[in-house]
Amino acid sequence: MLPIAPVISPEYPGASAFPFAQNSIMIRKKFLCALFMATSCCCGVAYASPGWTFGANLAGSHAEGYGKSSNFGLDVGYDLNPRWGVDLSYESLMGYEMTVIGASAIRRHALGDGWQIFGRLGVAYWTESPTGAYNASGEDPLLGIGLSYAIDRSLSVQAEYQVIPNLTGNLGVNLDTALLGLQYHF
Numbered sequence: 146m147l148p149i150a151p152v153i154s155p156e157y158p159g160a161s162a163f164p165f166a167q168n169s170i171m172i173r174k175k176f177l178c179a180l181f182m183a184t185s186c187c188c189g190v191a192y193a194s195p196g197w198t199f200g201a202n203l204a205g206s207h208a209e210g211y212g213k214s215s216n217f218g219l220d221v222g223y224d225l226n227p228r229w230g231v232d233l234s235y236e237s238l239m240g241y242e243m244t245v246i247g248a249s250a251i252r253r254h255a256l257g258d259g260w261q262i263f264g265r266l267g268v269a270y271w272t273e274s275p276t277g278a279y280n281a282s283g284e285d286p287l288l289g290i291g292l293s294y295a296i297d298r299s300l301s302v303q304a305e306y307q308v309i310p311n312l313t314g315n316l317g318v319n320l321d322t323a324l325l326g327l328q329y330h331f
Contacts, residue, residue, distance in 0.1 A: 146271065149234075155253070157176045162271030176228055190218075192210045195221070195223075195225060195329055196213055196224055196330055196331060197223055197224075197225070197330075198220075198221065198222040198223070198224060198230070198232075198330050199219075199220070199221050199222075199328070199329045200219065200303075200326050200327060201217075201219055201220075201238055201326055201327055202216075202218045202219075202324040202325060202326025203215075203216070203324070203325055203326070203328075204216040204236065204322050204323060204324040206238050206320055206321065206322040207325055208241065208317075208319070208320050208321070209320045210251065210318060211212075211241065211318065212240065213235070213240060214238045214239060214240025215239055215240060216236055216237060216238050216239065216322065216324075217236075217237055217239075218234060218235055218326070219235050220232050220234035220235070221233055222251070223263075224330070227253070227255075228253055228254075229250065229252060229253075229300065230251040231246070231248075231249070231250055231251070232249045232265070232279070233246070233248055234246070234247040234248075234249070238320075241273075242273060242284065243271055243273045243274060244272055244274070245269050245270070245309070246269070246270045247268065247270075248267050248268055249265045249266060249267025249268075249287055250265070250306075251263055251264070251265050252266075253293075259294050259295035259301075260292070260293070260295075261292070261293045261295075262290070262292055262296055263291050263293060263305075264289070264290050264291075265290070265291070265305070265309070267287040268284055268286070268287055269284065269287040270283075270284050270322075271283060271284075271285070271316065279331075282315075283315035283316060284313070284324055285313055286309070286312060287307065287308075287309055288307065288309075288310070289305050289306060289307035290305070290306055291304055291306065291324075293302050293322075293328070294306075296305075298330070298331070299328055300323075300327065300328050301328045301330070302328075303326055303328060304325050305322075305324045305326075306324075307321075307325055308320065308321050308322070
Protein backbone atom coordinates (compact mmCIF):
# COMPACT_ATOMS: atom_id res chain seq x y z
CA MET A 146 0.00 0.00 0.00
CA LEU A 147 1.24 3.53 -0.74
CA PRO A 148 2.12 6.15 1.89
CA ILE A 149 -0.85 8.35 2.83
CA ALA A 150 0.62 11.78 2.25
CA PRO A 151 -1.01 13.08 -0.92
CA VAL A 152 1.71 15.52 -2.04
CA ILE A 153 5.21 14.13 -1.53
CA SER A 154 5.88 10.71 -2.98
CA PRO A 155 8.59 9.29 -5.23
CA GLU A 156 5.90 7.74 -7.47
CA TYR A 157 4.75 11.15 -8.70
CA PRO A 158 6.70 13.63 -10.84
CA GLY A 159 8.13 16.62 -9.00
CA ALA A 160 7.89 14.93 -5.60
CA SER A 161 10.93 14.53 -3.38
CA ALA A 162 12.15 11.17 -2.10
CA PHE A 163 10.48 9.85 1.02
CA PRO A 164 12.85 9.83 4.03
CA PHE A 165 12.85 6.67 6.15
CA ALA A 166 14.65 6.99 9.47
CA GLN A 167 14.67 3.47 10.90
CA ASN A 168 17.00 4.36 13.78
CA SER A 169 14.74 7.24 14.78
CA ILE A 170 11.71 4.92 14.77
CA MET A 171 13.37 2.42 17.09
CA ILE A 172 14.62 5.12 19.48
CA ARG A 173 11.17 6.76 19.70
CA LYS A 174 9.45 3.41 20.17
CA LYS A 175 11.76 2.38 23.00
CA PHE A 176 11.61 5.83 24.63
CA LEU A 177 7.80 5.98 24.61
CA CYS A 178 7.49 2.41 25.89
CA ALA A 179 9.90 3.24 28.73
CA LEU A 180 7.93 6.40 29.59
CA PHE A 181 4.65 4.48 29.58
CA MET A 182 6.09 1.84 31.88
CA ALA A 183 7.51 4.53 34.17
CA THR A 184 4.00 5.91 34.68
CA SER A 185 2.79 2.52 35.93
CA CYS A 186 3.72 3.20 39.57
CA CYS A 187 1.37 2.38 42.39
CA CYS A 188 0.18 5.90 43.36
CA GLY A 189 -3.34 7.20 42.70
CA VAL A 190 -4.42 10.38 40.97
CA ALA A 191 -5.72 13.49 42.70
CA TYR A 192 -9.43 14.03 42.04
CA ALA A 193 -9.76 10.94 39.84
CA SER A 194 -12.59 8.58 40.59
CA PRO A 195 -14.49 6.02 38.53
CA GLY A 196 -16.73 7.70 35.98
CA TRP A 197 -17.08 9.06 32.46
CA THR A 198 -14.90 11.70 30.84
CA PHE A 199 -15.37 13.90 27.80
CA GLY A 200 -12.59 15.93 26.23
CA ALA A 201 -11.77 18.30 23.41
CA ASN A 202 -8.37 19.36 22.10
CA LEU A 203 -6.47 21.43 19.62
CA ALA A 204 -3.33 19.85 18.25
CA GLY A 205 -0.53 20.00 15.76
CA SER A 206 0.96 17.03 13.93
CA HIS A 207 4.23 16.47 12.12
CA ALA A 208 5.14 13.72 9.68
CA GLU A 209 8.78 13.64 8.53
CA GLY A 210 8.94 14.89 4.96
CA TYR A 211 5.29 15.97 4.83
CA GLY A 212 5.24 19.12 6.94
CA LYS A 213 2.79 20.05 9.68
CA SER A 214 -0.95 19.84 10.19
CA SER A 215 -3.38 21.68 12.47
CA ASN A 216 -5.83 19.33 14.17
CA PHE A 217 -8.80 19.20 16.47
CA GLY A 218 -10.17 16.25 18.35
CA LEU A 219 -12.73 14.83 20.75
CA ASP A 220 -12.58 11.91 23.13
CA VAL A 221 -14.82 10.01 25.50
CA GLY A 222 -13.52 7.72 28.18
CA TYR A 223 -14.22 5.85 31.37
CA ASP A 224 -12.03 5.90 34.46
CA LEU A 225 -12.05 2.36 35.85
CA ASN A 226 -10.33 3.51 39.05
CA PRO A 227 -7.98 6.37 40.03
CA ARG A 228 -5.08 4.79 38.11
CA TRP A 229 -6.57 3.17 34.99
CA GLY A 230 -8.96 4.31 32.29
CA VAL A 231 -10.03 3.54 28.74
CA ASP A 232 -10.56 6.08 25.98
CA LEU A 233 -12.01 6.40 22.47
CA SER A 234 -10.75 9.37 20.49
CA TYR A 235 -11.35 11.11 17.18
CA GLU A 236 -8.76 13.42 15.61
CA SER A 237 -9.16 15.38 12.37
CA LEU A 238 -5.79 16.15 10.73
CA MET A 239 -6.82 18.90 8.34
CA GLY A 240 -3.41 19.47 6.71
CA TYR A 241 -3.03 15.78 5.84
CA GLU A 242 -6.69 15.28 4.86
CA MET A 243 -7.02 12.34 7.22
CA THR A 244 -8.79 11.23 10.38
CA VAL A 245 -7.58 9.07 13.23
CA ILE A 246 -9.85 7.06 15.54
CA GLY A 247 -8.08 5.63 18.57
CA ALA A 248 -8.87 3.18 21.36
CA SER A 249 -6.49 3.31 24.32
CA ALA A 250 -5.77 2.17 27.84
CA ILE A 251 -4.56 5.03 30.03
CA ARG A 252 -2.36 4.72 33.15
CA ARG A 253 -2.12 7.67 35.54
CA HIS A 254 0.28 8.62 38.33
CA ALA A 255 -0.29 11.47 40.81
CA LEU A 256 2.42 14.07 41.18
CA GLY A 257 0.61 16.07 43.88
CA ASP A 258 -1.58 19.19 44.16
CA GLY A 259 -3.82 18.21 41.23
CA TRP A 260 -0.94 17.33 38.84
CA GLN A 261 -0.67 13.93 37.21
CA ILE A 262 1.39 12.26 34.53
CA PHE A 263 -0.23 9.68 32.27
CA GLY A 264 0.68 7.20 29.59
CA ARG A 265 -1.42 5.89 26.72
CA LEU A 266 -1.17 2.57 24.89
CA GLY A 267 -3.66 1.69 22.20
CA VAL A 268 -4.45 1.25 18.55
CA ALA A 269 -5.21 3.92 15.95
CA TYR A 270 -7.30 3.42 12.85
CA TRP A 271 -6.34 6.14 10.36
CA THR A 272 -7.85 6.93 7.01
CA GLU A 273 -7.18 9.48 4.31
CA SER A 274 -10.19 11.45 3.11
CA PRO A 275 -11.88 10.22 -0.09
CA THR A 276 -10.54 13.33 -1.88
CA GLY A 277 -6.93 12.44 -1.03
CA ALA A 278 -4.44 11.10 -3.58
CA TYR A 279 -4.34 7.52 -2.23
CA ASN A 280 -7.54 7.01 -0.22
CA ALA A 281 -5.36 4.86 2.06
CA SER A 282 -6.17 3.55 5.53
CA GLY A 283 -4.74 1.24 8.15
CA GLU A 284 -4.19 0.40 11.81
CA ASP A 285 -1.07 1.15 13.83
CA PRO A 286 -0.16 1.39 17.53
CA LEU A 287 -0.98 4.60 19.41
CA LEU A 288 1.45 5.67 22.14
CA GLY A 289 1.30 8.78 24.27
CA ILE A 290 2.64 10.54 27.34
CA GLY A 291 1.07 13.58 28.98
CA LEU A 292 0.70 15.90 31.92
CA SER A 293 -2.63 16.96 33.43
CA TYR A 294 -3.74 19.52 36.01
CA ALA A 295 -7.09 19.23 37.81
CA ILE A 296 -8.67 22.70 38.02
CA ASP A 297 -11.40 21.19 40.20
CA ARG A 298 -13.06 17.79 40.64
CA SER A 299 -14.79 17.92 37.26
CA LEU A 300 -12.45 19.88 34.97
CA SER A 301 -8.81 19.37 34.05
CA VAL A 302 -6.44 20.73 31.43
CA GLN A 303 -3.89 18.45 29.79
CA ALA A 304 -0.96 18.48 27.41
CA GLU A 305 0.02 15.29 25.61
CA TYR A 306 2.51 14.02 23.07
CA GLN A 307 1.29 11.12 20.91
CA VAL A 308 3.00 9.08 18.25
CA ILE A 309 1.57 6.63 15.75
CA PRO A 310 4.65 4.65 14.71
CA ASN A 311 4.74 3.34 11.16
CA LEU A 312 5.12 -0.32 12.15
CA THR A 313 2.90 -1.75 9.43
CA GLY A 314 4.46 0.27 6.61
CA ASN A 315 1.06 1.53 5.42
CA LEU A 316 1.32 4.96 7.05
CA GLY A 317 4.66 5.78 5.41
CA VAL A 318 6.20 7.66 8.38
CA ASN A 319 5.70 8.16 12.11
CA LEU A 320 2.94 10.62 12.90
CA ASP A 321 3.87 12.84 15.88
CA THR A 322 1.14 14.93 17.52
CA ALA A 323 1.19 17.49 20.35
CA LEU A 324 -2.22 18.10 21.94
CA LEU A 325 -3.59 20.69 24.38
CA GLY A 326 -7.08 20.06 25.70
CA LEU A 327 -9.73 20.12 28.39
CA GLN A 328 -11.25 17.06 30.12
CA TYR A 329 -14.62 17.08 31.85
CA HIS A 330 -15.20 14.32 34.44
CA PHE A 331 -18.79 13.37 35.31
